[in-house]
Structure formats: structure tokens, C-alpha cells
Amino acid sequence: MMTTELKRTGLAGVEELYQRRGQRARELSEQGAKVIGYFCCYVPVEFFTALEMLPYRIQGGVNEPITEADAYLETIMCPFIRSAFDLALKNRYDFLDGLVVPHTCDTVQRIYDIWKYYRKPAYSHFINVPHMLQPSSYEFFKQELLTFRKSLEEFAGRKMTDEALTEAVRLHNENRALVRQLYDLRKPDPPLTSGVEILKTMVTGMGLPVLEYNELLRSVIREIRERGGGPGKKPARILIYGSVIDDISFIQLIEDSGANVVMDDLSTGLRGFWHDVEPTPDPLDGIVNRYLDKIYCPRTYRPQAETQEKDLDNRFGYVYKSAADFQVNGVILYVIRFCDTYELDAPDFKSYFQKKGFPVLYLEDDYSAGTLGQLKTRVQAFIEMIA
Amino acid sequence: MSEKPAEKTTSTKATETVKKVRAIVRGLYQNAREAKEKGQFTAYTMTACQYEEILNAMDIVPVWTENYAGLTAAKRDAERFVLKAEAEGYSNVICGYVRVGLGFDALRKEMGKTPENAPDGGMVMPDLLLGCGSACDPRFKWYQALGRYMNVPTYSFDVIWPPVDADLDEVRNYYIRYQREQFQGLVDFLERQTKKKLSHDRLWEAISRSNATWRKWWEVDQLRKAIPSPMPTEDHYNAMVPGFYCCGTQLAVDFYEELYNEVKQRVDNKIGVVPEEKYRLLFGGGLPPWHTMWIFNYFETLGAVFVMENAYRIYDPVEVPSHVKDPLDYLAWRTFLRWTQRYDMAKKRSGIATVERLLEYIEDYRIDGVVTHATKSCRATTVGQIDWLHRLNEYTNIPSMQLISDIIDVRDYSEAQWKAQIDAFVEAVEAHKRRTAR
Ligand code: SF4
Ligand code: SF4
Numbered sequence: 001m002m003t004t005e006l007k008r009t010g011l012a013g014v015e016e017l018y019q020r021r022g023q024r025a026r027e028l029s030e031q032g033a034k035v036i037g038y039f040c041c042y043v044p045v046e047f048f049t050a051l052e053m054l055p056y057r058i059q060g061g062v063n064e065p066i067t068e069a070d071a072y073l074e075t076i077m078c079p080f081i082r083s084a085f086d087l088a089l090k091n092r093y094d095f096l097d098g099l100v101v102p103h104t105c106d107t108v109q110r111i112y113d114i115w116k117y118y119r120k121p122a123y124s125h126f127i128n129v130p131h132m133l134q135p136s137s138y139e140f141f142k143q144e145l146l147t148f149r150k151s152l153e154e155f156a157g158r159k160m161t162d163e164a165l166t167e168a169v170r171l172h173n174e175n176r177a178l179v180r181q182l183y184d185l186r187k188p189d190p191p192l193t194s195g196v197e198i199l200k201t202m203v204t205g206m207g208l209p210v211l212e213y214n215e216l217l218r219s220v221i222r223e224i225r226e227r228g229g230g231p232g233k234k235p236a237r238i239l240i241y242g243s244v245i246d247d248i249s250f251i252q253l254i255e256d257s258g259a260n261v262v263m264d265d266l267s268t269g270l271r272g273f274w275h276d277v278e279p280t281p282d283p284l285d286g287i288v289n290r291y292l293d294k295i296y297c298p299r300t301y302r303p304q305a306e307t308q309e310k311d312l313d314n315r316f317g318y319v320y321k322s323a324a325d326f327q328v329n330g331v332i333l334y335v336i337r338f339c340d341t342y343e344l345d346a347p348d349f350k351s352y353f354q355k356k357g358f359p360v361l362y363l364e365d366d367y368s369a370g371t372l373g374q375l376k377t378r379v380q381a382f383i384e385m386i387a
Numbered sequence: 388m389s390e391k392p393a394e395k396t397t398s399t400k401a402t403e404t405v406k407k408v409r410a411i412v413r414g415l416y417q418n419a420r421e422a423k424e425k426g427q428f429t430a431y432t433m434t435a436c437q438y439e440e441i442l443n444a445m446d447i448v449p450v451w452t453e454n455y456a457g458l459t460a461a462k463r464d465a466e467r468f469v470l471k472a473e474a475e476g477y478s479n480v481i482c483g484y485v486r487v488g489l490g491f492d493a494l495r496k497e498m499g500k501t502p503e504n505a506p507d508g509g510m511v512m513p514d515l516l517l518g519c520g521s522a523c524d525p526r527f528k529w530y531q532a533l534g535r536y537m538n539v540p541t542y543s544f545d546v547i548w549p550p551v552d553a554d555l556d557e558v559r560n561y562y563i564r565y566q567r568e569q570f571q572g573l574v575d576f577l578e579r580q581t582k583k584k585l586s587h588d589r590l591w592e593a594i595s596r597s598n599a600t601w602r603k604w605w606e607v608d609q610l611r612k613a614i615p616s617p618m619p620t621e622d623h624y625n626a627m628v629p630g631f632y633c634c635g636t637q638l639a640v641d642f643y644e645e646l647y648n649e650v651k652q653r654v655d656n657k658i659g660v661v662p663e664e665k666y667r668l669l670f671g672g673g674l675p676p677w678h679t680m681w682i683f684n685y686f687e688t689l690g691a692v693f694v695m696e697n698a699y700r701i702y703d704p705v706e707v708p709s710h711v712k713d714p715l716d717y718l719a720w721r722t723f724l725r726w727t728q729r730y731d732m733a734k735k736r737s738g739i740a741t742v743e744r745l746l747e748y749i750e751d752y753r754i755d756g757v758v759t760h761a762t763k764s765c766r767a768t769t770v771g772q773i774d775w776l777h778r779l780n781e782y783t784n785i786p787s788m789q790l791i792s793d794i795i796d797v798r799d800y801s802e803a804q805w806k807a808q809i810d811a812f813v814e815a816v817e818a819h820k821r822r823t824a825r
Contacts, residue, residue, distance in 0.1 A: 072777065076480070076763050077770045103547075106524050110770045112550065117738050117778070126550040131520040131527060132543060136568030140547070143561040147553075301518075301527050304541040308534045338480050340766060344528035347476035348535065364478055 009219035011197060017208070017216075018200040018248075025056050025207050026095040034097045034156070037121075039084075039111075041272035041295050042102035042129050044287050047149060049168035049210050051156040056096060057206035057268075059246040060084040062369045072114060078107045078338050079367040080244045085111060088119050098123030098155065100148075105299050105341055123155040131301050133293060142288045149284075165283040171210045172277065178217035179205075179273040185224050186262040187326055193224045194231040195240075195251040195261025202269055203246050231260055235387030239263040239323045241349070242334030243342055249369050254332070257380045258387060263326040265319050266334075271295060274318070298341040312352045315345070320356055330386040332379075333362045359386050400619050400660045402653075404646040408625040411642075412458065415451065415632055416507040422448040423511050428581050430515035431533075433526050434631045435701060437546055437722045438517070438573055440593035443635035445577055445585055450510050451632050452529075456487035460677040462506045468494065475535075483764045483793055485529045492536040513539055515580060517573070521546030523767030542576040544569045548726035551733045551740060559723065567719035574715070590714040593635035602704050603643035604630050610650045611694055612752050615659025616667065617650050620683050620693035624675050627699040665690030666755045666816045669748050672697045672741065672775065673760035673768050676792055682805065689813045695752045697744060698768070703728060737778045745775065749783055756816040757787040764793055786815040 008016050017024060029035045034053040038045075048055040060083030069086035087093060099121045101112040112126045128144050130137035153160055182201065185192040201220055205213040224230070236259035245251065246268050251261050264270055275294035280286035292300075296318060305311040313320075323331060331353050335342040343364075350360045361382040363375055423429050430442065432449040442449050459465040465483070468490030473479055475493050477486055491510065494502045501509040516539050518527035527543040534541070547565060549558050574585050604626070611618055626646060629639035653659075668686065670693050676682060683693060705724035711717050729743040737743055748754060757779065759772045776787045790808065792800040 072774055074761055074770050074773060076761065077766055106766055107770060113739055114771070114774050116552075117774070124552070126552070128547050128549065130545050130547065130565075131524075132545045132569070134568070134572050136565055136572070137545065139568075140561060140565035143558075143565075147558060298528070299524065301520075301531065301543045303543075304531075304534070308538060311534055335478075337478070338766065340481065340524045341528055343478040343481050344485070344525060344532050346478065348532060350476060351535075362476070364480075 010223040017204040029095040036098040037096040038100040040104040046168040050160045050164040062247045102127045176273045190233040192230040234260045237262045237328045239328040240332045241265045298345040331360045337364045405622040405625045419511040428514045431513045436519040439634035443593040444589040452488045453484045456484035457677045482525045496536040516541040518543035563719045570715045597635040600639040613654040615664040616694040617653035619660045667694045669754040670696040671757040671759040742778045761791045788812045
């Protein structure tokens with residue numbers, strides 16, 4: 001069994017783990033744990049936990065100029081993926097024993113073969129995730145997860161029992177509940193915790209064993225509750241919607257410009273934590289449902305509703321609900337350039353929120369700290385306008 | 388620019404058969420308008436979604452939105468649509484085809500009628516939108532986005548294929564089953580909408596016509612192994628029209644039959660595309676530069692001929708097992724087999740089926756150099772090209788290069804730069820040939 005002893009707890013622990021990203025995974029790897037890198041929210045992390053492996057969500061590095069990846073990847077593609085692969089080429093992910101890639105978008109699909117060929121991980125697996133949500137899509141996805149389960153078992157050298165999987169589901173549900181508790185601390189005005197603190201915690205958690213993450217979350221929640229104070233009242237409350245933000249710089253920029261980021265729906269934020277896996281007699285059924293249907297990402301096609309209004313409600317209604325619950329007065333739509341699914345949703349998303357009375361700032365970003373300055377003036381102007 | 392592009396697109400060596408394509412294209416949009424007037428159903432569709440024969444068997448007239456976008460680019464009339472889409476808030480890095488399509492429909496909604504002087508009379512207002520997940524994400528997001536401009540029943544479906552490293556024996560059954568369910572879902576939707584039943588006999592007939600089409604087309608490409616190359620590459624990009632856009636019709640079967648005979652005659656008489664064929668090139672991937680098709684003529688002036696393309700040529704004939712008796716099963720099988728072609732070789736060698744295809748072409752067509760085209764807004768056909776060229780380099784030492792521009796957008800394309808790049812490349816090809824001849 002992996003150690004559950006924590007190096008650090010509370011916000012100081014988060015800070016340390018955030019600054020030294022990958023460190024904990026590296027340590028565990030040195031102690032013999034198998035660490036498996038994966039992309040996006042669509043890989044059932046419960047599988048790794050059930051086999052006592054450590055899932056590690058692969059990140060990029062906005063502060064690190066892309067220097068090596070240009071020789072392998074076109075510049076017209078998602079810079080987050082380019083950055084993550086650049087780090088891999090620079091051996092920053094040498095602690096990973098394996099790579100699991102879900103078919104989230106075209107780009108993630110492509111990176112699978114490329115990463116595999118040039119980095120040669122000991123284990124690799126690709127999971128096809130249907131874009132559609134017809135009854136047959138669930139059946140297919142279940143088969144695809146059974147194939148994945150079998151291949152992971154082979155790598156682990158042992159079977160994944162249903163009991164272990166059920167227990168893993170319980171632990172990850174607990175984790176999701178804790179994350180939602182943490183997010184609830186942002187509801188008051190002023191929020192009890194800042195967007196920067198939240199992001200650091202979330203990013204940190206993506207590389208910890210679930211037991212450690214749960215402990216960390218408990219200690220962070222306790223500390224925030226007890227400390228009082230927090231970021232203080234600011235003229236604006238912001239919800240941020242988008243794909244990957246795995247560095248604090250952009251959130252910091254917003255919070256330095258006179259707003260509190262009090263809610264998000266980011267793929268590195270709450271996206272993967274809204275819904276639990278329902279415990280089902282065959283634990284896989286709950287996993288299939290949760291991962292296919294309950295992650296709201298533009299990459300999944302929600303069947304057309306009778307009217308455009310209902311259609312938009314189906315796609316973005318949950319974000320609207322949280323914007324209202326958290327009493328935000330502005331929404332930032334953050335899209336990483338060349339991300340087709342988000343780019344094609346952007347005008348719909350924008351007009352949907354505008355109709356609901358929320359001002360929206362739509363930003364396309366190059367996923368690079370170097371170009372962040374270009375967004376600054378627009379963010380400032382937006383906050384001034386809504387404050 | 389010194390010359391007018393429109394005059395440059397026609398190769399002097401174009402086949403007589405291919406000259407008929409222009410009328411076919413014009414007919415596509417014209418037919419759709421007439422069909423609609425007669426009360427037939429029309430549907431926005433994309434190429435290579437694998438369901439063409441179903442539409443044919445149900446008398447649903449397809450409107451090929453990607454093709455239409457390419458057409459506006461070839462006529463240098465894409466910009467107003469692109470600009471409209473961008474004014475609507477669509478990013479300028481979105482697929483150029485999609486931007487043209489969205490811009491076209493945004494303008495139509497705004498003006499309440501087909502945009503003025505739209506090329507070939509414009510796309511008819513469709514009764515159905517049929518998106519699909521085959522090839523790229525924009526293909527189902529585009530039609531979802533069209534909800535802004537029209538309230539038209541929309542159906543999207545998955546086309547899914549396994550990764551190269553999958554154990555096909557393990558996954559084949561459930562992949563095919565899912566694909567079959569996807570086809571069934573589409574048929575159910577179409578039957579509900581049109582209130583007509585799909586006739587399996589008619590579907591079989593359409594399938595057999597489209598198989599005959601693709602087989603003949605494949606045979607034409609076999610003829611193109613001849614030296615000198617009998618058919619210009621520009622012809623390929625026209626000849627693809629019946630194959631993709633008239634799939635399942637007799638017209639398409641006849642077209643390739645005729646093309647085959649003509650090309651065969653050229654081969655027999657050793658008639659080549661250029662008087663002196665010095666270098667044989669392979670178009671390794673990406674979409675062709677529709678706005679600058681005359682660039683192939685530029686290559687030809689240097690004695691370099693594209694003899695084969697890995698673009699709009701996606702399936703070789705496949706053998707569906709004879710126990711498959713249901714047409715939807717057949718389509719599901721065929722999809723699976725088409726998509727997993729060359730997986731065996733890829734597993735053993737390069738890891739990528741496309742690279743295997745290129746290696747095969749390089750050998751069979753005696754290729755001296757490979758050119759790919761990175762189209763800025765089409766990630767689907769662009770991302771991975773550098774990787775392919777790397778892998779090719781491990782198994783062959785012929786020169787390769789990547790040209791960069793867009794399928795639609797000419798705002799930042801430089802003719803001079805391309806010509807300089809091409810000159811240097813052809814020199815490299817020449818040097819390589821000399822080295823290997825020694
Ligand atoms: S940001 Fe977009 S393009 Fe990049 S990996 Fe995520 S979904 Fe894919
Ligand atoms: S991205 Fe490429 S494959 Fe997809 S619709 Fe556009 S041109 Fe076609």
C-alpha cells in the first residue's frame with residue numbers, strides 16, 4: 001500500500017507542492033510506485049487507484065518557452081499540448097512509467113502516437129471516448145474501458161478486483177465532495193479563499209495519490225475556515241470558463257486587476273468534480289455514466305434540443321446556474337488558441353450569458369506567460385466596466 | 388500577383404474526362420436547389436462520413452459544405468464569408484471551410500436570402516444537418532454552431548476507429564457493433580424526418596455502385612505508376628468530385644470507367660504530363676492549396692510532376708467478409724476495414740498507418756521527393772505532418788518539404804516565398820537523384 005503520510009498539509013503544503021510540481025510523484029516512483037501520466041478529465045482515475053498506481057495529470061508549463069517540441073509538432077496546434085510534449089522532450093516527465101490518452105479532441109488523439117514514438121513509455125494506452133451520447137455510445141465506452149482495464153492489469157501484473165474498484169470509486173467520490181466543499185468557501189462575499197489558492201490546490205492535487213489529496217483538502221478547508229480573512233472584498237466577482245489553466249499567472253492577473261475569481265468551470269478546475277460516480281453493482285457502469293455523460297465539455301456533442309434556447313441550456317445551463325449561485329458579475333471565457341471545440345462554442349457561450357445578463361470577456365490565449373501581458377489591458381478594462 | 392489564378396488552374400495536359408467535372412460541380416448545387424423545389428429532402432453533409440450510400444438510397448440530396456467552401460476559395464470569393472464569420476465572433480484560427488460555411492449562413496440569415504452572386508448559386512437552405520465525428524472535431528461542432536442561423540433538425544454521429552496499437556482481434560467486434568448502431572441511429576433519424584423507410588435493396592444497389600466507383604478510381608491510380616506520369620495531379624483534385632460527392636450514383640461509376648480508359652490509353656502511348664519528366668513527386672498530405680492550384684504547374688515547369696497524392700484518396704478497396712448480409716453491417720465493417728488498413732505494417736514498422744501508405748507509394752510510384760501542405764486552419768490534416776516526415780526519414784532518404792498556407796485564407800500567403808522554397812527543394816531532389824545514381 002502506498003504511504004499516506006503527507007509531506008505537507010494546509011496552504012503551506014499546497015504552496016510547496018505547487019512550486020515543486022511532480023516532486024511527490026517522483027518520490028513515490030523512487031519508492032517503487034507506478035506513476036501513469038494522463039491527459040484531460042476523461043481517464044477514469046479510479047482504475048489506477050484500484051491497482052495502487054498513481055495517476056498523474058500531465059501539465060504544460062506556461063513559463064517555459066517551447067524549444068524542443070517545434071521539431072516534432074506544428075505550431076498551429078494547441079499550445080498546451082505542445083508545451084506538455086516539450087516538457088516531456090526535456091525529460092521533465094521521466095518519472096512517468098506510462099501514458100494514458102483519451103480521445104478528447106483531435107490534438108490529444110494525435111499526441112498519443114507521437115509521445116509514444118519519441119518517449120517510449122513502458123506502458124501506454126489509448127481510450128476512445130465517443131463524441132456522441134446515444135445508448136450505444138455507453139455500451140461502446142464500457143467495452144473500451146474493459147479493454148483498458150485488461151491492459152492496465154497486464155502492466156500491473158495483477159487483477160483489479162471489483163472490491164478494489166468500488167473502494168477507489170468511494171475514495172474519488174470523497175475527493176470530489178471535498179473539492180466541492182472547498183469551492184463552497186468561495187461563495188460568501190468576500191470569498192474566504194482566492195482563485196489563486198484554489199488553482200494551486202487543484203493543480204497540486206492532480207499529481208497526488210487520492211488519499212493524500214483528500215487529507216490535504218481537509219487540512220486546507222480547515223485552515224481557510226479557521227483563519228478568517230482571505231482575499232478581502234473586491235469590486236468584481238468573476239467566473240472563469242475554459243479548458244486548461246494549470247498555472248496561477250492568469251488568475252493572479254485577474255485578481256490583481258480588482259476582481260475575485262470565485263468560480264470556475266475549467267478542465268483543470270471544477271470540470272471533473274461536479275458529479276460523483278454513482279455506486280453501481282458493477283462499479284464500471286457508474287464509471288461509464290459519469291465519465292461519458294457527466295463531464296460537460298464542448299468535445300461531447302449534446303443531442304440537439306427543440307429550440308436553440310433549450311439547446312444552449314443543455315450545453316451551458318450548469319455554468320449559468322453556478323454563476324447565479326456564486327453571484328458573479330462577469331464571466332471570462334478563456335480559450336486556448338487552436339482549440340477547435342471551444343473556439344466553435346465561443347460565440348454561442350458568449351451570447352447565452354449575455355442574454356442572461358452577464359457580461360462576457362472572450363479571450364484567446366497562447367498558453368504562454370510571455371504573451372499574458374497582451375491580455376492584461378483587456379482584463380482590466382473588463383473589470384472596470386463591470387465593477 | 389502577376390498572373391490571374393483562374394487561368395492557371397488548368398493543366399495543359401488535363402484529361403478530357405476530367406474536364407466534365409466542372410459541370411458536375413455546378414450540377415451539385417443546382418440539383419440540390421431543384422430537388423428542394425420538388426419537395427425532396429436536402430441535407431448539409433461532409434465528405435467521408437461513410438453514410439453517403441444511405442442518403443442516396445433514401446433520395447436525400449446532399450449539400451457538401453466543405454466542397455462549397457473550397458469552391459468559393461478556388462473562385463477567390465471566400466473572403467466575404469470568412470470575414471462575416473469572424474465578425475460573428477468566430478476565431479480566425481477555425482477551419483477555413485467552417486468559417487466560409489458559418490459566414491455564408493450568417494449572411495443568408497441576415498439578408499433573408501442567398502448571398503448576392505454566391506458562387507454556383509449558393510448552397511440551398513437544407514432540411515437536415517448531418518454532422519459526424521469522422522476526421523475532425525469541427526465536423527460536428529460546425530453544424531451545432533449553425534443553430535445560431537437556422538432551426539434545422541440536426542443529427543451527429545460517431546465514426547470511431549481503434550489506435551494502431553490495439554489488438555484488432557480483441558476490439559473488432561465492439562467497434563463494428565458501435566459503428567453499426569451509429570448507422571442505425573442515423574437511419575432512424577432520417578426515417579423519422581422523411582417519413583420514408585429505407586429500402587435495403589436500394590441501399591445494396593448504392594453500395595455496389597460506390598464500391599465499383601472506388602475500385603475503378605483505385606485502378607486509375609494504379610495506372611499512374613507508369614513512367615512518364617499519365618495524369619496531372621490537378622486532375623486528381625477534380626476527379627475526386629464524383630467519388631466523394633456523387634458517391635453511389637451511376638454517374639460516378641461511368642466517370643471513372645471513362646477516366647480509366649483515357650489514362651490507360653495515355654499509358655499505352657507513353658504520353659506524359661510534361662515533355663520531360665525529371666522528378667516524380669508525392670503529395671504527402673494536407674489539403675491541396677485550393678486558392679493556388681496553379682502552383683502544381685510551377686513544379687511542372689521545373690520538370691517535377693506530382694504523380695500521386697495522399698489527399699482525398701483515403702480508401703483502397705477492402706474485402707468485407709462474405710458472411711455479412713445486412714447492408715448496415717456491411718457499412719460498419721467497411722468503415723472499420725478502411726480505417727484499419729495498413730495497421731499490420733504500421734505495428735511492425737513506423738507506428739503510423741499514413742506513414743506506411745507513404746512508404747508504399749514511394750516505392751510503387753518511384754518517388755523522388757515528398758511535399759506536404761500544412762494548412763493553417765485544418766488541424767486534422769496538418770498536425771502530425773512533421774512527425775510523418777521524421778518517420779519517413781528513418782526508412783527512406785528522399786528529400787521532403789512542408790509548404791505552409793491555408794485552404795481558404797490567402798491573407799498571409801506569399802507567392803515569392805513559396806517559389807523560393809520550391810526551387811530549393813527541387814534542387815535538393817536533383818542532388819539526391821544524382822547521388823543515388825552514382
Ligand atoms: S485545450 Fe482544447 S485542443 Fe488543447 S487539449 Fe484541451 S480540448 Fe484539446
Ligand atoms: S478541419 Fe479539416 S477535415 Fe475538418 S472540416 Fe475543416 S478542412 Fe475538413
